[in-house]
Amino acid sequence: MGLLFLFMLKIEFQKSIHLTKNLPKEPIQEVVLCGRSNVGKSSFINSLSKKKNVAKTSSTPGKTRSLNFYLVENKFHLVDLPGYGYAKVSLKAKEEWQKLIKNYFYESNNIALALHLIDSRHKPTQLDIMFNFLLKDLEIPYIVILSKADKLNQSERSKSVKQVMEQFPELSLNDNLILYSSVRGIGKKTVEIMLTKLFV
Numbered sequence: 001m002g003l004l005f006l007f008m009l010k011i012e013f014q015k016s017i018h019l020t021k022n023l024p025k026e027p028i029q030e031v032v033l034c035g036r037s038n039v040g041k042s043s044f045i046n047s048l049s050k051k052k053n054v055a056k057t058s059s060t061p062g063k064t065r066s067l068n069f070y071l072v073e074n075k076f077h078l079v080d081l082p083g084y085g086y087a088k089v090s091l092k093a094k095e096e097w098q099k100l101i102k103n104y105f106y107e108s109n110n111i112a113l114a115l116h117l118i119d120s121r122h123k124p125t126q127l128d129i130m131f132n133f134l135l136k137d138l139e140i141p142y143i144v145i146l147s148k149a150d151k152l153n154q155s156e157r158s159k160s161v162k163q164v165m166e167q168f169p170e171l172s173l174n175d176n177l178i179l180y181s182s183v184r185g186i187g188k189k190t191v192e193i194m195l196t197k198l199f200v
Contacts, residue, residue, distance in 0.1 A: 009192065010073050011049040016066040020103040024069065029076045030110045031195070032140070035117030036127060037083030040147040040182055044117065045070060045080065047182035048191065055080065065097065067104055072195070076112070079104075085127045105138055113141050113198065120146035120160040120179065124167050132168060143176045143194070144168065150181035 017023060033041050045055035054070070068080040081104070082097040105111070114135050118128050135142045146160055161173055171177040178194075180187035 008050040009048045009195075011045060011051070011054050011078065012071045013054060014069040014071050014077070016068050018066050018100065020100065020107045023067075023104070023108060024077065024110075028071075028110060029112040030079050030108060031072075031076060032079050032081060032111055032114040033117070034081045034114055034131060035083060035145075035147075036085040036119065036125065039083065039117045039119050041080055041083065041117055043182035044115075044145070044147065044180065045078065047185070047188060065093070067100065077110070084131065085125065105134070105140075111140055113143065115145050116142050117145045117147045117180075118164065120149045120152055120157065123163050129167065143178060144171055145178050145180045145187070145191070147180050147182070149179040149186045150184040 014024075033044065035041055042055040046053060049055075055068070065082055067082075070078040070080070072078050081101055084097070084101075116128075116131065116135065118124055124132075132142075144164060146157075146164065149157055149160075152160060157179055161177065161179065164177065165171050165173075168177075173179075174190055178187045178190050180191065
């Protein structure tokens with residue numbers, strides 16, 4: 001049953017939501033994609049998809065300003081949240097995004113899992129830590145995806161994993177902590193198998 005997932009997923013963009021009153025009404029489980037601006041969320045979606053550029057990528061952080069819903073294999077929604085922590089976004093925009101994200105977490109009844117992307121080249125930031133606390137407080141199961149792993153050598157990857165596990169000791173490599181590269185496909189099969197077990 002997992003053969004659909006072994007190479008690429010069928011991912012289709014559904015809609016963008018700016019107000020939580022417009023959340024989907026159907027009881028479809030949701031996987032939340034979250035992380036700092038420019039951490040590679042759109043590239044992550046595209047790397048899993050059968051189609052190129054199903055999610056729009058940009059060199060300008062802070063481009064995602066809504067909750068973007070993608071239907072995966074007609075089984076569940078992948079929900080791309082606005083990235084957090086980009087300083088050049090106006091204070092008003094930040095407040096609007098924070099309100100949207102907070103309301104979504106508290107109002108959606110379909111959240112099954114969060115994929116928390118953290119840049120493998122850096123230690124988890126204070127905002128990463130705060131977001132992790134939010135997920136724990138809401139008792140949302142989560143997996144940390146260490147993105148951009150292709151930019152590190154083997155020694156640097158080991159160091160990155162160690163740093164993250166020191167900050168979040170509940171994590172275990174290739175279980176709920178995955179090194180990932182959208183460019184080279186590192187960790188892609190692990191993510192696909194994990195999603196297969198959860199939703200198929």
